Amino acid sequence: MLTEQSAAPTQQDVLSTFVNVKFGIVGRTVSTKNDPNTSGRFHFWLSRHAVEVGTIEIGSIIAAYSDDGRELTFGTVQEMRSYSEADSFSADFAIHNYGEPYAIVGGDQAEVVVATCAVIRNLSSRTRPIGRCRVYFPSPRGIQFAFGIVDAQGRWASSGAAIPIGIFENGDGTIAPVSVDEDFLVGPEAAHLSVSGISGLACKTSALQFALKSLQRHTRKKIAVVVMNVKSKDLLYVDQINTRLQQDRWSQQVYENLDIPIQAFVDARFFAPSHPKNRNMTQSLRTLPTESYRWDLKMLYDDIPSLFHASEWDDNIEGAWYVIREEIERGRILTYSDMLTWIDKLLSTSGLTEWPRGYTSATWFKLKGHLKRFTLMYRGLIETESDGRDIPWSRIGHGDMYVVDIQMLSQGGQKLVFSRTIQAITHQLETRKGELDAVVVFVDELNKFAPAALDRTPLKTKLVEVTARGRSLGLVLFGAQQFASSVEKEIVENSSTFMFGRTESTEMRMPNYSGFSDEIKTKLTMLPQGQLLVKFPKFPQPIFVKFPYPPALPGDDYVEPMG
Known part of the structure; x- marks a missing residue:
């Protein structure tokens, strides 16, 4: 029996449902003494026509239908080899008149192309090597069934909503939508998405934008999105429609087929640090309306220890800081300027040999120097005199998108904003139970905040915690980076979904890619823009x-309107 249903389908039913019969047979499976088929992989030789038209390549999906009509096995092509009867390279050179490339070789010189496939799924759900089979291209349902996207009747096969992430186009021209289970994308079963590839060639930001738009359209959960704009103007105009999309018919058809509106993130709100010299302006390259944020001492004092470098934060500095913290919490120090003045007064009333409040004058001078330095390092973020203004996290709700611009800040400033963002979202999810199921945080250049280095910073520790346990809380990370190996190993390993764009060959040697065949890796080094290799926990391959x-x-495409 091909399925576990009470009534076994006929051969005609199986072929018409799961196979592109019209295209015809593209080859036959083959097993040899030296290279047998197994339950996990099998080989087939390509028909002469299939070789001539070049429809099968690395990544193609095929369906092997047994001669007795009892088995249908789906596989993905992972390796292709061309064999001839020539015993050696020199023998082939010799029969071409010793190096004449235009020489016509007499007699029959058999050549065969053999593909090796990784088994994706078997319609009978039995695990065993396949026998003699005819090889076809699968139908759209066959492709989706093979990856567990739909069941044998074509129904969505998961408990969570179907979130389309793109399409698969097979060698015969068959197109099948590819969707993932949102319970494994944004929780609670699994979560987090990692996209990697060469900058400018892998289209990482474009892929994540499309995934977010699809998620907003198809989710059954209450989801908000927070976008961190890390570099240039990349994400500062997400509320404006993409003119290239409006001009590209193929892209429009994909949106229509996947039921995703051709619309920008029109309701997005944009936030940027206050300008150091004018609080009514922001530090942003966006010329359209942007809201400012800055933090006064009451908002910021919990984060001040994280501003110190590890070598600066010794026991004496820590102790002196907690003296100041106590004064802040008692309401005796109200502003950042008051804090610096308080230290000055403490020192002015003490001699150089005394120990004010239990710490040497040298410690207090050093602490004041660091605190004063922070006002320059984090210009626009630290409000020294008046009340601060935070991002209105308490108002974020289902369907909202907050874009937090940090690209004009120093690296330390970017880390501070990102850390406070994660902290604020965590607080909202913990205190507003039921109002939001998840908040997706999209950050480019994730390796800046959690590099694969030995030191463990507070921010890196926080991100590891997010990826390890955030799915149960609803805090989900969509991260992009040029090299997956450049991001903290635990963060990568805790992600459920991976997208790989065009990737450098040196990166392929890293453990992140060890599960791919050599020819899959080769294809990744040449992958065109607009195409990604997707690895999802519910996909067999x-x-x-x-x-x-x-x-x-x-x-960079935004142009100011005339007049």
Whole structure:
């Protein structure tokens, strides 16, 4: 029996449902003494026509239908080899008149192309090597069934909502939507998405934008999105429609087929640090309306210890700081300037040999120097005199998108904003139970905040905690980076979904790619823009997915309206 249903389907039913019969047979399975088929992989030789038209390549999906009609096995092509009867390279050179490339070789010189496939799924759910089979291209349902996206009847096969992430286009032209289970994308079963690839060639930001738009359209959960704009103007105009999308018919058809609106993130709100010299302005390259944020001492004092470098934060500095912290909590120090003045007064009433409040004058001078330095390092973030203004996290709700611009800040400033953002979202999810199921935090250049280094910073520790336990809370990370190996190992390992764009060959040697065949790795080094290799926990094998232009305008494409 092919399935576990009470009534076994006929051969015609199986072929018409799961196989592209019209395209015809593209080859036959083969097993040899030296290279037998196994339950996990099998081989097939390509028909002469299939070789001539070049429809099968690395990543193609095929369906092997047994001659007795009892088995249908789906596989993905992971390796292709061309064999001839030549015993050696020199023998082939010799029969071509010793190096004449235009020489016509007499007699029959058999050549065969053999593909090796990784088994994706078997319709009978039995695990065993396949026998003699005819090889076809699968139908759209066959492709989706093979990856567990739908069941044998074509129904969505998961408990969570179907979130389309792109399409798969097979060698015969068959197109199948590729969707993931949102319970494994944003929790609670699993969570977090990691996208890596060469900057400018992998289209990481575009892929994540498309995934976010699809998530907003198809989710059954209450979800908000927070976007960290880390570099240039990349994400500063996500509320503007992408003109390239409006001009590309193929992309428009993908949106229509996947039921995703061709629309920018029109309701997005934008936040940027206050300008150091004018609180009514922001430090942002966005020319459209942007809201400012800055933090006074009451908002910031819990974060001040994290501003110190590890070598600066010794026992004496820590003790002196907690003296100041106590004064703040008792209401005796109200502003950042008051804090510096308080230290001055403490020192002015003490001699150089005394120990004010239990610590040497040298310790207090050193602490004051650091605190004063922070006002320069974090210009626009620290409000020294008046009340601060935070991002209105308490108002974020389902369907909202907050874009937090940090690209004009120093690296230390960017880390401070990101750390406070994670902290604020965590607080909202913990205190507003039921109002939001998840908050997705999209950050580019994730390796800046959690590099794969030996030192463990407070921010890195926080991000490891987010990826390890955030799915149960609803805090989800969508991260992009040029190299997956450049991000803290625990963060990468805790992510459920991976997308790989065009990748450098040196990066392929890292453990992150050890599960891919050599030819899959080779294809990744040449992958065109708009295509990614997707690895998802419910997919038996990775799949190459195409995606359209993103819905939002790239920042560098924005042009100020005339007049």
